[in-house]
Amino acid sequence: MAAPVSLQVEFGGGAELLFDGVKKHQVTLPCQPEPWDIRNLLKWIKQNLLKERPELFMQGESVRPGILVLINDADWELMGELDYKLQDQDNVLFISTLHGG
């Protein structure tokens, strides 16, 4: 059982282009049986926030290679990647590195 979780979800580096150009999203994830981890967050984002071209953001159940994920300003690789259990008031930032320099 997962309690509702309030998060700030942000997009940068060009990833925001897939989300109507909106960089910051304040989201509240509803109560649900499965725990809220990054894996489930991504599914939720795909269903609720992603406006176009899902293949440019996700690949399988994870993000597309080239998209960085920061959880509270830390690399998600240090936090367990998809398995990280979200806490209330967490900040999750997706930065695309695909739009060159």
Add this chain to the structure above:
Amino acid sequence: MCPRSGCFREYFVHKFRAMLGKNRVIFPGDKVLLALSGGPASSAMLRQVQEGLSRETAKRLRFIPGLIYVDEGAVRGQSPAQREESLARMETLLQATGFPYHVAHLEQALELPASILRPGPGGSGEPGPSYKEAVEGFIQQQRQEGDGNSGTSLPSLGTQVGDLPAPRLPAAARTQELLRLFEAVETPTAREELLQMLRIHLILQTARTRGYAKVMTGESCTRVAIKLLTNLALGRGAFLAVDTGFVDDRYGDVMVVRPMREYMAKEIAFYNHFFDVPTVVAPPLPTKRQEKPSIHRLMERFLLGLQEDFPSTISTVYRTGEKLSPAPAKASSESQRCLLCLCALDIAGEEELALEPTLITEEPEWNGCCQDTAAAGAESRAAFIPLLCYSCRLTFKELGPLATLPPYVRAEAQRRIRRAEMKQQSQEVPLEDEEPGEG
């Protein structure tokens, strides 16, 4: 990793200075044009330059920067309103730096002079001062002038120095012409190559006309590794060193350097996030439905995918590329350089014959018109071939009809074709002196 506290920042800043210091090609007082795309890497590069110029005298970077931004919105599928918005945001960014800046539109590539395709005069005959001498001389000079000027003593006041008074969009007719050029290109790969070519020529033109001897471009390590393998696939194996190395001196009078080439895209993304480096992201080149992606996109997908599971992929590719060094610079005349990429022609006589028939038979659009045009069209298209290196020939095959190509390319090609013909004629008829109109 400690983000906002010292060490990451120190590391990031140090890498930039070490890059310039190690290579010693940017001399004090050099005018350097920073090519900014608005993307993360070039924006981080700009920030490093700003940081480097503002330090205390002893450790200060010593060159004089200018900025250039090329608006490619038309070919990237942006509406005029979107282009205006990107331009406005970019201009705010550029103005805030206080450096002189130039805004160019890709449409202006249609007005470039043919001379842009000729390498400029290289260094003067006598060797200049060594890097060490130049630095010492500069410090001496600064001391004599007094330490009153702690600023960068830039000549202008950061106002826009450009051809257009404000970032207004080019005339619609020009935009249409540019779009026609891109739409006539047959493959996304050739489109990417064409875009890169027009962009670098525009930047080169600004550098030449405004007196910049150096240009800095923001290719990251990730971008360099992708470019290395992409260019290999494009047939540019002979030129990997100039295409991806720190120094690219094919243009003679203007040297292109790549100071960001040791920064991974990930590092740059973190730096920009933690230190609020502003960026203006442009959409990528659109691909038509049903079209296969370009070699560039495929290679990017391949390398980034591999990097996910094998995090040393990019750095291994990069390090392998580091082992390449450019061929020693021969004083090559323009007839030995590729018309489009200005690299040394890497193809001997025989192979061109194999390509020629394929070029003539691939001109169905001309057959609709009169036969004369067909013959002339085929002939002049084939005449371009000896002017191009191997990979540019492949790209050229996929460009649209000659009439859509930018005027400066056609003009310079005509010039070289005529010169080659005249040379051949004068060789064939060495002693006849009753030839009318002999050159």
